[in-house]
Amino acid sequence: MSIKIAVANVKGGVGKSTIATNFASISAMKGKKTILIDTDTQGSSMAYREARSDAAAQFQAVAIHTPTVHKDIDAFNAEHVFIDVGGRDTKVFRSAILASDMVLIPLTPSQFDIWSSEDTFTIIEEIKIGHEDLTSTLMLNMVISGTNLSDEVHQILNDFYDKYKYHLFKNHLFHRVGFKESISQGLSVVEIKGDKFKKASDEILTLYEEVMSYATENK
Numbered sequence: 151m152s153i154k155i156a157v158a159n160v161k162g163g164v165g166k167s168t169i170a171t172n173f174a175s176i177s178a179m180k181g182k183k184t185i186l187i188d189t190d191t192q193g194s195s196m197a198y199r200e201a202r203s204d205a206a207a208q209f210q211a212v213a214i215h216t217p218t219v220h221k222d223i224d225a226f227n228a229e230h231v232f233i234d235v236g237g238r239d240t241k242v243f244r245s246a247i248l249a250s251d252m253v254l255i256p257l258t259p260s261q262f263d264i265w266s267s268e269d270t271f272t273i274i275e276e277i278k279i280g281h282e283d284l285t286s287t288l289m290l291n292m293v294i295s296g297t298n299l300s301d302e303v304h305q306i307l308n309d310f311y312d313k314y315k316y317h318l319f320k321n322h323l324f325h326r327v328g329f330k331e332s333i334s335q336g337l338s339v340v341e342i343k344g345d346k347f348k349k350a351s352d353e354i355l356t357l358y359e360e361v362m363s364y365a366t367e368n369k
């Protein structure tokens with residue numbers, strides 16, 4: 151069985167590439183046949199693949215900038231597919247979502263960012279017409295450690311839930327410098343050596359398990 155997850159948001163800087171590259175690396179470490187598809191013209195996931203050491207567990211990465219992802223995806227024959235879907239509302243964006251079983255939308259816990267992510271929800275609602283089995287999920291990224299999420303953020307998330315019914319993952323990622331440092335070496339925070347990566351590593355592994363279980367159950 152294959153699991154296909156689009157990590158998508160038209161809003162930039164929310165952590166799509168960080169999550170897609172870390173998840174693909176973790177799947178490869180677990181011995182899953184994995185492919186990372188980069189549809190974002192910024193090419194962050196492809197740069198990560200290029201930087202990745204030969205000693206690390208390998209996965210295939212391809213950049214697709216034509217609206218052909220939904221046509222090509224099964225031919226890759228991978229167990230785990232992660233699609234880094236950024237940029238604007240384009241045909242490529244829609245093709246990537248159409249190709250997926252589940253869309254994972256990273257949000258940062260700021261009101262402005264959550265508001266600007268609403269465009270993404272609108273696009274997904276349109277795509278769902280004719281693709282009702284798409285599972286839509288949200289996760290919070292870059293939560294500042296030691297702070298509680300503000301009441302406003304909770305309120306916004308609750309309002310979104312009432313309106314769209316997207317599943318919000320229980321686990322989230324804190325803001326950890328390790329994410330920036332590991333990326334340049336083409337390694338996930340789980341693979342890179344050093345105590346300073348420990349918290350980020352534990353947190354992303356916990357989130358990964360939650361996301362993959364949910365994706366499997368809802369396939």
Ligand SMILES: Nc1ncnc2c1ncn2[C@@H]1O[C@H](COP(=O)(O)OP(=O)(O)O)[C@@H](O)[C@H]1O
Nearest residue numbers: 162163164165166167168292324325326329330
């Ligand atoms: N949990 C995190 N903690 C710290 N920095 C993060 C985290 N997630 C992402 N970043 C950093 O934030 C920036 C934007 O993340 P990125 O994954 O490139 O977002 P996107 O692909 O949505 O544009 C990058 O510099 C990345 O290293």
Ligand SMILES: [Mg+2]
Nearest residue numbers: 166167194236
């Ligand atoms: Mg990106």
